[in-house]
Amino acid sequence: MKTTFKEEGKNYVMTFEGRLDTPSSVQVGRDMKVLYDCEGHDIILDCSAMEYITSSGMRLFLDLLKAAKGKGSKISIVGLNDDIRLVFDEVGFTTLFEIQ
């Protein structure tokens, strides 16, 4: 999985490309550390190029959410394909994150 990070105004944007499964979750976890310093910023997770996500990946999102909540930042997830959106729905993450 490939991740790209950029700042757009007040927002931290991270783009995910490829499959987020257990093996790649270790590296992605490290890549996402940069988002944890988000005081005063909102976070946008761009998943339009994400093909697949397992519970290991979803754990990373959950972890980020807890940190962001503590700092008062909002997390929105954009570009989920139908299959992944369904999974997020089943697990109830749609109530936790702002899904667009």
Added chain:
Amino acid sequence: MNASKLSLSARLTYRIMAVVLVMMAIIAGVVYVTVRDYMHEEAKGRYLNILLENHQELRRRLSNISVALNNNVHEIERDIDDPDKMFEHMERIVSENTSIACCDILFEPGYYPSKGRVFIPCARRDSADHIVVTRIDSTYNSFFYNDWFREQLQKDTCSWTKPYFESKMFAGNDEPRLLTTYVVPIHQRDGRPVALLAADMSLEKLRDRLMEDVKEINDQYEKGHRHQSYFVVVDMEGTLLLHPDKQRIMTNYDREIGWMMKANRGTCVTEVDGVRSRLYYRNIKHTNWVMVIVTPEDVILSNGLMLNIIILTVMVVGLVVIYLICRHQIKEIADPVAAQKAAIERELTIAHDIQMSMLPPATLDIPHSATTIHAMQTPARDVGGDFYNFFVRDNLLYFCIGDVSGKGVPAALVMSQACSAVQLLAEKETEPRHIVCHMNDMMTRHNDMSMFITFFMGILHLDTGVLNYCNAGHKAPYIIKEKGEVDILPVDRNLPVGAMPDWEFTSQQTVLEPGTTLFLYTDGLDEAENAQQQMFGKARIKEMLQSTAPYANTLTDRMAQAVADFVAGNEQSDDLTMLSVRYQ
């Protein structure tokens, strides 16, 4: 460590040795070729050098004689009318030129009527180095007066004759020497050639010198060989002029030779007297003779062979040393690694057994009830994060299924926590919502890694069929009615356990009719992948449920078989757990 496979260190060692072996074979090949070529060049240099030196020597002597004779022509021609003066000239020529063994003038038959038909003044150096002046007046050496003589006179040019053995008469007690003769035409005053001034040169010295040189080589380089180098001198027509074996002189050697040795000097390979040999040759200027050193090929190659053997031996020894060092070093590094791996695998096997013992057996005998329950689980690795539980208490069937996020050891650790939590809580509570909420409290404490568990808890009243349940983010179970209709149990959208502290979980209730089967599963089932990366999918699950007899054990078994067939040996990527409950 599998006994039938080679150990890690052995495999590594053999691979490295294979590479080293190939490299050494290449090096050996290169060295062999290089040494062989070097040996050839070295021999060539050696032999051609000998030929060069002897050639210089011979040329010098030949030239001395031809120059000496040519210088005396004028004086002889001046005294042409006085036959007696000729003897003086002969004596002088021989005494002034040590290269000249014998000198004479062959006059035309009957040129001096007073001297008879044959008049040949001659001076000769004998073996005691005295000069003997005589006159040859017999025609025993008939070649003087045959076609050769007439032709030479007619040609009116200077030349060297073919070598020949001197007559026994002249040799006396000594062995006849091998000679060659230089002839210069002598003219009378009107310019007509009337005689041939001839000087003989012994080729013995050349023979001796060549023999000496070649013997040196024989001793130095060719000891112990059956065939050794030797020299020959041939003329372009292939007649042997000089040979170590005196018997063979003047015999025919090889007609091809003249053709082979066209260049000024060089080397060629051919078979000589049955031995494959390399010939090093040099043409002798102003003559049609060729000096040749014949070397059996074995001799040249054998020196190189010895060197090659030495180098090869060193390489083999080197190879053995590398192998020993390699093997030892690799063993030192790889054996602990292999041992570690084996230890980890042993531990995981034990961990797997511990996990399996945390789960209830696959089925449960429920007294006073026809309700049946059947479970099946296969973790993707030795240990995993799926679990289930069921037991009966106060006529209530408690059952649950859970899936910890991730897989392997991390998920297994959380799984064991969750198992104990469920067991403890279920013993006290009757409301699924409470069980789940307490579980959530426990799991959200000390959860730095944000691990979560999708979870379904159901409590079925065995007499009434009332089912209270709470679904925490888990896949909604299927309900299969008696007649075979397959539906999905309606579930609220709750978060998984351990996601957020203080989450308000909701309970739900429904009533099951007798003959209804509940089918619970984790995402290892619908997300099972085959080699073409296709997923088993909910559609296939529904199809299987519709077409299978709705008995708890039948459903799980058939479903397991269907997945196995679909996956067809592809690696299992997620834990697979199924639970069927049939209410009766």
